[in-house]
Amino acid sequence: MAESYDLIVVGAGPGGSIAAKTAAESGMKVLLLERSRTPGEKNVSGFGLTSKAYRDFPWLKKMELPSMRVCRKCVGHFLSPPPELDERVCLYSGPSRRISYPEGREFFTVMMLRREFDEYLAGEAVSAGAELRTLSLVTGLVRESGRVAGVLLEGGDEFRAPVVIGADGALSAVARLAGIREKWRPDEVVSVCCIDYSASRERLDWVIDDAAFHGFFGPGIGGNYFMCMAEGVHLGGPGVGNSLVSRLNRRRIKPARELLDTIKAPSCRNLLKAVDAVPREWQAHLLPWLDRMPTNIFGPGVMLVGDAAGLPEPIWAEGVWQAMYSGRLAAEVALEAVDEKDASHASMRRYLERLEKSPVGRDFIGGTQMRNLFELLGDERFFGELTEMAVDLFVAMFMNGQEVHSEAMARFLPILAENLPVLMEVGRIYAPVLLEAYSGAVRDKLQLLKGLGAIFSGMAGTAQGGGKGGSQPGGEAS
Amino acid sequence: MSDEVVRIDRFSLVDITPATRDFIRVDPQKCTGCGACVVICPMDLWKMREGRACLAEDYRSKCMECGSCFIACEYAALDFSYPPAGEGISYRYA
Numbered sequence: 023m024a025e026s027y028d029l030i031v032v033g034a035g036p037g038g039s040i041a042a043k044t045a046a047e048s049g050m051k052v053l054l055l056e057r058s059r060t061p062g063e064k065n066v067s068g069f070g071l072t073s074k075a076y077r078d079f080p081w082l083k084k085m086e087l088p089s090m091r092v093c094r095k096c097v098g099h100f101l102s103p104p105p106e107l108d109e110r111v112c113l114y115s116g117p118s119r120r121i122s123y124p125e126g127r128e129f130f131t132v133m134m135l136r137r138e139f140d141e142y143l144a145g146e147a148v149s150a151g152a153e154l155r156t157l158s159l160v161t162g163l164v165r166e167s168g169r170v171a172g173v174l175l176e177g178g179d180e181f182r183a184p185v186v187i188g189a190d191g192a193l194s195a196v197a198r199l200a201g202i203r204e205k206w207r208p209d210e211v212v213s214v215c216c217i218d219y220s221a222s223r224e225r226l227d228w229v230i231d232d233a234a235f236h237g238f239f240g241p242g243i244g245g246n247y248f249m250c251m252a253e254g255v256h257l258g259g260p261g262v263g264n265s266l267v268s269r270l271n272r273r274r275i276k277p278a279r280e281l282l283d284t285i286k287a288p289s290c291r292n293l294l295k296a297v298d299a300v301p302r303e304w305q306a307h308l309l310p311w312l313d314r315m316p317t318n319i320f321g322p323g324v325m326l327v328g329d330a331a332g333l334p335e336p337i338w339a340e341g342v343w344q345a346m347y348s349g350r351l352a353a354e355v356a357l358e359a360v361d362e363k364d365a366s367h368a369s370m371r372r373y374l375e376r377l378e379k380s381p382v383g384r385d386f387i388g389g390t391q392m393r394n395l396f397e398l399l400g401d402e403r404f405f406g407e408l409t410e411m412a413v414d415l416f417v418a419m420f421m422n423g424q425e426v427h428s429e430a431m432a433r434f435l436p437i438l439a440e441n442l443p444v445l446m447e448v449g450r451i452y453a454p455v456l457l458e459a460y461s462g463a464v465r466d467k468l469q470l471l472k473g474l475g476a477i478f479s480g481m482a483g484t485a486q487g488g489g490k491g492g493s494q495p496g497g498e499a500s
Numbered sequence: 501m502s503d504e505v506v507r508i509d510r511f512s513l514v515d516i517t518p519a520t521r522d523f524i525r526v527d528p529q530k531c532t533g534c535g536a537c538v539v540i541c542p543m544d545l546w547k548m549r550e551g552r553a554c555l556a557e558d559y560r561s562k563c564m565e566c567g568s569c570f571i572a573c574e575y576a577a578l579d580f581s582y583p584p585a586g587e588g589i590s591y592r593y594a
């Protein structure tokens with residue numbers, strides 16, 4: 023006899039645990055299924071939890087985990103092409119004063135281990151009343167008159183619910199079984215490897231302190247990074263600019279080799295040595311990296327959240343806040359569906375509509391261009407020119423002890439002129455982003471005016487004693 | 501000074517409980533020998549043999565379940581699912 027729930031959530035990563043917590047807090051009977059022995063056991067991340075998560079889930083502020091290190095500064099190392107990998111420019115900065123919310127002005131991310139974080143979130147879901155079942159691999163879906171109505175575990179256990187949330191990550195079985203997506207195209211994902219190092223906490227405090235993120239950019243490196251936790255360092259890559267396709271096309275040497283190439287950069291290697299880093303674990307994981315917000319993320323009785331939906335943002339492929347945000351939205355829609363006893367396609371569609379309007383969806387505005395920009399940063403010619411222009415301008419204006427100052431400063435404009443082609447290339451990417459963002463805003467204003475018009479004409483209709491159709495936003499009344 | 505930070509022996513740096521059943525299948529009829537899986541595997545578990553992709557016999561105790569080969573294969577020659585619950589890769593520091 024299959025046990026029944028109001029909601030089944032597949033996968034106890036950040037997306038699944040937040041969905042389960044949200045639903046359980048609203049009084050739903052929730053089952054949270056996870057294939058691993060403990061939540062987080064299978065999940066690889068950087069992992070930096072961005073300040074957005076603290077803004078949108080304020081209760082996270084009470085979370086204390088042993089591995090945490092706050093990242094208040096980010097460091098970008100811009101390197102010359104191999105084999106030198108010499109540091110040409112280094113950008114060391116705190117958050118901008120212009121960020122629109124206080125947490126964002128205070129820090130970039132909090133670094134921590136997913137093992138600890140995922141277990142914490144799953145614990146929150148359980149405290150809210152959700153039932154967590156680990157060691158549960160979902161291999162089938164129950165269907166009832168064309169709708170998803172439950173799940174099957176390997177081994178035969180069956181659980182039923184009017185709504186199933188697929189929070190089962192990049193290789194989502196729910197997406198596949200529900201017929202939403204067989205698999206990602208190779209240009210829609212990155213395959214990321216990490217080397218985890220143990221490191222001395224004391225050394226990290228001296229050498230790194232709160233500059234916990236170091237990115238290494240350069241031709242042939244393409245956005246590898248390391249991030250520091252309380253007592254450990256993750257070296258990750260190949261990062262942005264390296265979809266499976268671009269990797270395959272370039273026939274680059276093995277991922278392990280590629281990561282080790284980053285360590286050849288003196289700026290990277292010396293930092294690792296300075297904190298007494300010793301390799302501790304080798305990791306690999308797939309990560310969706312789409313340039314447009316995916317829309318095939320639901321079906322009758324089913325919604326996909328987080329990586330299963332392909333929601334990591336188009337520049338860095340940051341995805342934990344996105345998973346949490348979408349998990350909460352999906353749970354809210356599930357609650358409405360259960361209340362209204364309607365888990366139809368139309369009912370689940372509300373999830374997509376709300377997500378598109380949310381900051382998760384809006385983060386995909388200009389996504390294609392932003393992705394292109396990052397691919398371009400790995401381009402030898404483009405990248406080299408941009409880096410050297412930055413060096414030329416900075417040295418000409420401020421750091422020049424080698425020449426007569428006024429003569430060096432007079433070079434400023436000629437340097438800009440000389441680099442016009444590169445600057446125009448940046449403009450070619452930047453302009454469409456602005457245009458898309460701006461045209462969206464204009465469209466929204468027009469929509470609002472239309473809506474207001476409808477309300478006014480409706481009111482006019484009511485005033486004339488028409489009585490009907492006043493609350494219809496569609497404006498058919500006129 | 502020895503370069504401890506760059507000496508990475510991948511196989512000694514993973515904790516894998518060998519899977520008790522297969523979870524990657526290759527259809528030699530569909531494989532075109534393009535070699536995408538060989539390039540992409542973070543553990544180098546694929547080799548080319550007679551123009552076809554060939555998976556290491558002991559992959560059940562070495563695969564990290566990232567699924568990169570499954571996505572990289574554009575000829576649907578490769579099927580991937582997860583190993584049974586509680587088996588396979590276990591990350592302590594991810």
Ligand SMILES: Cc1cc2nc3c(=O)[nH]c(=O)nc-3n(C[C@H](O)[C@H](O)[C@H](O)COP(=O)(O)OP(=O)(O)OC[C@H]3O[C@@H](n4cnc5c(N)ncnc54)[C@H](O)[C@@H]3O)c2cc1C
Nearest residue numbers: 033035036037057067068070160190191328329341342345
């Ligand atoms: C190397 C790397 C670095 C990253 N760095 C960052 C970062 O710094 N910041 C950031 O925000 N994001 C980062 N990301 C992205 C982030 O990890 C993902 O976007 C995020 O984990 C998505 O959360 P999720 O809940 O959707 O899926 P996941 O975290 O993948 O969770 C899915 C869960 O479902 C379980 N599961 C899967 N299939 C089944 C099944 N059939 N049955 C039962 N359970 C199943 C899994 O075991 C897992 O626990 C990084 C990703 C990688 C690979």
